Amino acid sequence: MTNILIVYTTSLGNTEKMAKAIADGTRSVAGAEVIYKSSNEVEIDHVKTCQALIVGTPIRHRTADARIKAFIEDTLEKLWLTDDMVGKVGGVFSVGGGYGNMGAGCELAQLGILSAMAACGMVLVTLPKTTPGFDVAGMHWGPNGRSGGPKMEPVGVTTEMLETAYHHGANVARVAVALDGQTLMAHGNIAPSPEIVDLFLNG
Numbered sequence: 001m002t003n004i005l006i007v008y009t010t011s012l013g014n015t016e017k018m019a020k021a022i023a024d025g026t027r028s029v030a031g032a033e034v035i036y037k038s039s040n041e042v043e044i045d046h047v048k049t050c051q052a053l054i055v056g057t058p059i060r061h062r063t064a065d066a067r068i069k070a071f072i073e074d075t076l077e078k079l080w081l082t083d084d085m086v087g088k089v090g091g092v093f094s095v096g097g098g099y100g101n102m103g104a105g106c107e108l109a110q111l112g113i114l115s116a117m118a119a120c121g122m123v124l125v126t127l128p129k130t131t132p133g134f135d136v137a138g139m140h141w142g143p144n145g146r147s148g149g150p151k152m153e154p155v156g157v158t159t160e161m162l163e164t165a166y167h168h169g170a171n172v173a174r175v176a177v178a179l180d181g182q183t184l185m186a187h188g189n190i191a192p193s194p195e196i197v198d199l200f201l202n203g
């Protein structure tokens with residue numbers, strides 16, 4: 001089976017709803033199995049052993065949530081150094097309040113996470129505009145749910161937004177199943193010095 005790992009955090013539950021919809025999408029693909037973990041319960045071995053990683057963040061202060069940034073710094077960056085993420089599949093999603101038509105920071109947050117994945121040598125699955133629900137939850141990078149109403153009231157993400165998340169999960173899973181077991185990327189560059197390894201892993 002191809003392991004898909006979803007890592008997310010949430011305060012009001014909307015990003016978790018999107019994570020569950022993404023998980024349902026991955027389960028619709030033959031050969032894929034999924035686990036989803038909040039950022040404070042995920043362990044480095046979950047990330048190291050998955051074939052695809054999908055990271056979801058609430059938008060906070062115009063960027064990704066600090067708990068997801070901590071996951072990137074404390075976990076993903078270690079696996080960047082040790083080259084354990086090369087060739088794995090990656091995707092992102094987010095939920096913002098959306099105040100003032102679109103809120104601010106959703107694109108920045110998703111691109112920040114995708115850039116960390118790109119540096120890891122991961123194969124990125126973005127969100128084609130053919131995806132059902134793209135008109136309400138589409139950015140070209142990944143689904144972004146909007147949880148706030150026009151007066152900032154917490155109405156929550158809608159069924160259409162969750163549908164977009166479902167299809168994103170299925171897309172990532174299909175790519176991960178297709179690529180599983182293949183060695184795609186060249187290897188052989190120098191290994192980092194022991195001092196740098198120690199700094200990243202223990203410092």
Ligand SMILES: Cc1cc2nc3c(=O)[nH]c(=O)nc-3n(C[C@H](O)[C@H](O)[C@H](O)COP(=O)(O)O)c2cc1C
Nearest residue numbers: 010011012014015058059061062096097098103147
């Ligand atoms: C302190 C704080 C800052 C926020 N900053 C933003 C922001 O910059 N842009 C935005 O679109 N939404 C912002 N929001 C709204 C949240 O992204 C929104 O409530 C979302 O549903 C949170 O995800 P969750 O429901 O999974 O906790 C903010 C919310 C809080 C509490």
